[in-house]
Amino acid sequence: GEFGRTPMVESNAALGRSLGRDHHPQAYTMWMAGGGVRPGMTLGATDDFGFHIVEDPVHIHDVQATLLHCAGMDHERLTFHLAGRDFRLTDIHGQVVEKILL
Numbered sequence: 001g002e003f004g005r006t007p008m009v010e011s012n013a014a015l016g017r018s019l020g021r022d023h024h025p026q027a028y029t030m031w032m033a034g035g036g037v038r039p040g041m042t043l044g045a046t047d048d049f050g051f052h053i054v055e056d057p058v059h060i061h062d063v064q065a066t067l068l069h070c071a072g073m074d075h076e077r078l079t080f081h082l083a084g085r086d087f088r089l090t091d092i093h094g095q096v097v098e099k100i101l102l
Contacts, residue, residue, distance in 0.1 A: 004028030007050035027053055030063065035070040036102050043100055061094030069096045 005021035012019055027046045033039070045055040065075040068090070075094055079086040088094070 024051075027051065032100065035067075037070065038100050038102050041100065043097070056099070058097055059093065061090045062097050065090040065094035066097045066100065070101070 004024045004027050006024040008021070010019045010022055011017065027050060043056050044053060044058060046052060047054050068075040068078060075090045075096070076088065078090075079088050081087075
């Protein structure tokens, strides 16, 4: 999904236990297969700590635009009406990630 976990485990010395990993939307992993997606490839990279994106960043709006494209839909025309205005699921920033498509 679009929400990763921090690369380090958080702990609380006062409690003497591990608290796990926090949400980390800055970097995440996603597997995709079929539907016109190029097999066996990796896109993007993080720094040595797995904390910051250093190569080929992809926003969740780009993921949504790509999935809609693979399903045969134009993400720029797919809108919903709310509070008297049309909105796009992919916002105004979503772009199809061509690098991962066949």
